[in-house]
Amino acid sequence: MNAQNIDNKPRVQKETKNKIKVDFERTPLKERLKAKFLSLFFLKKVVWYVFRLILLIGIAYIVLFPFFSKIAGSFMGPDDFVDVTVRLIPKNFSLDMYKEIWVEQEYLEAFVNTLILSGSTALIQTFICCFVAYGLAKFKFKGNGLVFLAVIFSLTIPHQTIQLSLFMKFLNFDILGIVQFLNGGGLNIFGWEYTNETLAAIDIIPDTWEKFVDGYGITLTNSFWPLIILSLFGLAFKNGLYIFMLRQFFRGVPDELEESAYIDGSGVMHTFFTIILPLSVPMMITVFLFAFSWQWMDDFYVSLFFTTNSETTLMPDVIGIPNTLVTEYAGQNLYYAAIRNTCGIMIIAPLIVMYLFCQKYLVQGIERSGLTAD
Amino acid sequence: MTQEIKVKAPKRRKNASLDKRKARAGWIFVLPFVFGFIFIYLPIIIDSIKYSFCKMVILGGGQKPVFESVGWYNYKTALTDDPSYVQKLLEGLADMVFDIPMILIFSLFMAVLLNQKMVGRAAFRAIFFIPVILSTGIMETIEAQNVLSEYMEEAEGIESGSGGSAASEIISTMDIEQMFQGMAVGQGLVEYVSVAINNIYNIVNRSGVQMLIFLAGLQSISPAIYESVQIDGATSWETFWKITFPMISPMILVNAIYTIIDSFTTDSNVVMSYISEVYNKTDGNVLSSAMAWMYFLIVLAIIGIVAGAMSAYVFYQKRD
Numbered sequence: 001m002n003a004q005n006i007d008n009k010p011r012v013q014k015e016t017k018n019k020i021k022v023d024f025e026r027t028p029l030k031e032r033l034k035a036k037f038l039s040l041f042f043l044k045k046v047v048w049y050v051f052r053l054i055l056l057i058g059i060a061y062i063v064l065f066p067f068f069s070k071i072a073g074s075f076m077g078p079d080d081f082v083d084v085t086v087r088l089i090p091k092n093f094s095l096d097m098y099k100e101i102w103v104e105q106e107y108l109e110a111f112v113n114t115l116i117l118s119g120s121t122a123l124i125q126t127f128i129c130c131f132v133a134y135g136l137a138k139f140k141f142k143g144n145g146l147v148f149l150a151v152i153f154s155l156t157i158p159h160q161t162i163q164l165s166l167f168m169k170f171l172n173f174d175i176l177g178i179v180q181f182l183n184g185g186g187l188n189i190f191g192w193e194y195t196n197e198t199l200a201a202i203d204i205i206p207d208t209w210e211k212f213v214d215g216y217g218i219t220l221t222n223s224f225w226p227l228i229i230l231s232l233f234g235l236a237f238k239n240g241l242y243i244f245m246l247r248q249f250f251r252g253v254p255d256e257l258e259e260s261a262y263i264d265g266s267g268v269m270h271t272f273f274t275i276i277l278p279l280s281v282p283m284m285i286t287v288f289l290f291a292f293s294w295q296w297m298d299d300f301y302v303s304l305f306f307t308t309n310s311e312t313t314l315m316p317d318v319i320g321i322p323n324t325l326v327t328e329y330a331g332q333n334l335y336y337a338a339i340r341n342t343c344g345i346m347i348i349a350p351l352i353v354m355y356l357f358c359q360k361y362l363v364q365g366i367e368r369s370g371l372t373a374d
Numbered sequence: 375m376t377q378e379i380k381v382k383a384p385k386r387r388k389n390a391s392l393d394k395r396k397a398r399a400g401w402i403f404v405l406p407f408v409f410g411f412i413f414i415y416l417p418i419i420i421d422s423i424k425y426s427f428c429k430m431v432i433l434g435g436g437q438k439p440v441f442e443s444v445g446w447y448n449y450k451t452a453l454t455d456d457p458s459y460v461q462k463l464l465e466g467l468a469d470m471v472f473d474i475p476m477i478l479i480f481s482l483f484m485a486v487l488l489n490q491k492m493v494g495r496a497a498f499r500a501i502f503f504i505p506v507i508l509s510t511g512i513m514e515t516i517e518a519q520n521v522l523s524e525y526m527e528e529a530e531g532i533e534s535g536s537g538g539s540a541a542s543e544i545i546s547t548m549d550i551e552q553m554f555q556g557m558a559v560g561q562g563l564v565e566y567v568s569v570a571i572n573n574i575y576n577i578v579n580r581s582g583v584q585m586l587i588f589l590a591g592l593q594s595i596s597p598a599i600y601e602s603v604q605i606d607g608a609t610s611w612e613t614f615w616k617i618t619f620p621m622i623s624p625m626i627l628v629n630a631i632y633t634i635i636d637s638f639t640t641d642s643n644v645v646m647s648y649i650s651e652v653y654n655k656t657d658g659n660v661l662s663s664a665m666a667w668m669y670f671l672i673v674l675a676i677i678g679i680v681a682g683a684m685s686a687y688v689f690y691q692k693r694d
Contacts, residue, residue, distance in 0.1 A: 052487060059484070060501045062575050066517070067508075128406050135403025139396050147404050150411050156674070157419070158639035160649050161666035164659045165421035175413050233410020241583070241632075243407070248590075268399040289507065297511035300641065316512055344516045348508050355507055359500040 067345075074098065074342040081331030081338065096325065097342040104322035107346060110313045114296060115350075117224050117314070122292035124231040125239055126284055132234050133246030134272060138258070148247075155240025159300060167304055170226040173218045222310045227301060237294055237301065242287045249283045250276070285361040293351050319343045426664040441660075448664035458648065459665060466638070466645035467672070473577070474633050476570050478626065481581035485588035486618065499589075506582030514642055580637070584629045591625035592618070620689040627684045631677055638673045645669050 014021040027035075036042065069088065077092030085091075101107055136148055159166070220226050230236040234243060253276065261271040277284070299316040306312060321339055329335075401408075426448055428441040452459050488499055509517070570577065595618065603613055641647060649669070653662040 049492075052490075052492070056487065056498050059574075059578060060498060062578055063501055063504055066575075132404050132407040135400045139400025139403065140393070141397035141400040144400065147408060151407065154411065154415060156635050156677075158646065158666065158670065160639075160646050160653070161663065161670050162418050162422045163653065164425055164663050165418045168421065168425075169414070169418050229414070230410075232406065233414060234407040235410050235415050252594075268396075272403075293507045294510060297508070297513060299512050299515060319512065319516065340516055344513055347512055351507060355500075355504070359503070360496075362500075362503060 070341040070345050073338040074345055076338060078327060078329070078331065078335055081334040082329070097339055098346070100322035100325050101318065101339075101343055101346055104324065105318045105320060105343070106313045107318055110315050110318050111350070113312055114315045117227065118292050118295040120224070121227050121231040121236060121295050122288050124228065125234070125236055125242065125291040126288045128232060128234045129239055129242040129246055129287060130277065130280070130284060133243045134250050134276060136243070137247045137250035138253075138255075151234075151240045151243050153240075154235060155238070155244070159237070163300075163304055166226075167221070170220045170229075170305060173220045173226075173229075221305050222307060222312065223305075226305045227295070236291075237298060238290070242291065246280075246283060246287065249280060253279065282361045282364040285358055289354070289358045289362060292354070296351055297347070315347050318347060422663055423667065425660050426667050428660055430660055448661050449668065451661060452665045452668065456652075456661075456665075462645050462648045463669065463672070466643055466669075467676075469644065470634065470637055470676075472566075472569075473580075473637060474630065476573075476577055477581045477584060477633050477637075478629055480577050481584035481629065482588050482622070482626070484581070485585050485592055486614070488585070489589060489592045502578075502585060503582055505579040506586070509579045511641075514640070518642065580633075580640075583636070584633060587629055587632070588622065588625055591622050595621045623688045624690060627681065627688050630680055630684060634673065634677050634680065638669070 011023045011025070012020065013023050072088045072090065074097055075093055075095070076086070076090040077094040077096070079092050080086040080090050083091060132151070136144060136151070220229075227236060231239075257275060257279075258271050261275055262268075266274070296315065302314050302316055306314065319340060320343070321336055325335075325339060327335070425441060427443055427445060429444045429447070430441055484502065488495065488502065599617055599621075600613065603617055608616065637643060638646065641650065645665075646669075649662045649665050652658040652665065
């Protein structure tokens with residue numbers, strides 16, 4: 001390096017008519033790499049990167065390990081549970097548990113029934129929640145705040161608090177006493193009852209239907225109707241949360257979109273179905289995923305509405321020890337636990353498949369939601 | 375005269391102002407919920423309150439059960455006669471006080487981490503949301519009586535000869551205590567951290583939705599703000615406390631309330647599982663309603679206090 005080139009001027013090497021070759025005085029590669037990789041800044045970045053990766057992998061391990069252990073246990077034969085050397089990898093590989101649960105616990109029937117139940121309720125919930133949330137997010141009307149408060153209220157009340165009255169409601173289902181009125185029971189509005197002879201004379205419901213009409217209402221237990229009715233009115237499990245999430249999402253959608261549609265002569269409903277809904281597909285899939293899997297995994301409402309003598313087999317009925325696998329030996333406790341875990345694996349398997357397909361939308365839904373709490 | 379008015383009236387309706395028409399459309403949208411809330415949900419709530427003051431008499435022959443009023447009897451029984459209700463109640467509230475800050479801190483930390491650009495971000499996100507979907511309802515019931523997972527986790531314990539299980543006790547409590555003793559912090563904090571770390575599986579499982587809400591909140595912070603503080607030379611530590619934390623504070627409030635609601639409505643909650651247990655006993659269903667309503671009122675009071683206290687510190691970014 002000589003004195004002339006200290007200001008790093010390009011040095012002309014060769015000049016032709018329309019080409020010029022210049023030579024810069026560059027810092028050598030070694031120096032440049034040194035500056036880049038041996039600085040404190042880079043060190044900090046690497047340390048943070050490694051630390052973050054280890055942390056994330058560690059937590060991912062915590063999340064996934066229970067599933068691994070369940071899957072590992074499900075392939076073990078009965079002898080593996082008394083063998084001290086066997087922990088995670090089975091020695092006597094066997095598929096008995098899967099086979100017996102499939103056959104004896106009527107897995108397929110439970111699967112089909114639960115699929116119909118979860119699919120229908122989740123679809124209804126997604127659409128109803130979209131509807132309500134859009135109304136709350138985009139329209140100013142008297143009572144908007146009150147309705148939103150009611151949504152939050154319905155989310156706050158734990159279902160254990162109302163389980164007895166929920167059951168009684170659907171054991172004798174009646175809205176505003178309409179069924180009771182038609183059946184000759186007089187008036188019944190919010191528990192206020194009134195009857196006289198003329199009212200009692202009204203008996204439109206034929207007596208042949210009496211087996212469905214128990215007392216003064218329709219018996220809906222042991223059917224899918226209670227859950228479908230709750231979904232239709234946005235009152236099912238955690239629907240308040242879905243309405244809240246969707247409301248925040250719709251608030252983030254710019255008003256100009258709808259305004260331009262209105263100016264072009266599109267009605268409110270038309271705008272909602274042709275512009276807003278297609279826009280919110282990732283968010284809707286997120287809500288559908290939640291609604292579907294929470295209904296699939298639910299054992300509270302199912303055990304509440306389907307009494308013990310119900311003929312419908314649903315997912316919670318799958319859990320149990322198949323008769324052919326009942327044994328008496330030292331490892332019995334562990335073996336039964338493994339069987340119950342295998343039931344769990346078989347119950348969640350369809351959800352895992354669905355999750356693999358939908359998780360892309362889940363993440364997308366989050367990114368576009370632009371949730372704000374104002 | 376009268377005819378003219380008759381003609382005018384529908385005309386005026388047709389030309390209702392835009393605001394009015396929009397208000398009407400809004401009502402149509404929320405109608406399903408409002409209808410269901412007033413005609414199905416409210417009667418259920420009223421019935422439930424009524425039942426908690428009643429005794430259930432089951433008549434034979436498939437007849438509708440009859441409810442007889444017994445006044446405050448169920449509430450008195452729950453508070454004075456029941457052997458473990460009050461104890462469970464205190465235990466449940468103590469758990470809540472312990473868990474909620476932990477879940478909030480953890481989910482915020484994870485959300486910030488998962489919001490950074492890195493390799494495999496989508497995969498990690500997908501893994502961390504698994505518990506939201508899979509660790510509820512039936513799985514929770516199975517997990518509650520699972521002896522197998524503890525057995526399998528002992529695998530590492532045998533090699534090292536300590537016998538402790540791997541995932542339920544990731545770091546031995548001794549190590550943490552030694553580490554903290556040098557730092558001279560209070561014994562209470564040491565215990566809090568060590569119990570939290572050993573409880574991490576539970577916390578990870580319960581912070582899925584919170585993580586989701588935080589992530590969405592982080593996404594809505596304008597990148598321009600970060601860029602400008604970076605130019606001004608702020609470190610990432612400062613950026614977090616001066617920018618991210620205030621901007622995310624409304625979400626912290628939302629999440630705190632959601633966590634309280636979630637933690638007292640899940641089946642794994644001690645009080646709730648005790649209430650379900652009581653529900654299945656004879657004459658237990660009315661008693662359990664009374665218990666649940668008392669618990670609900672207490673939690674409602676807690677939500678009120680937390681929301682009131684936190685909203686004083688929440689920062690709202692002014693828009694327009």
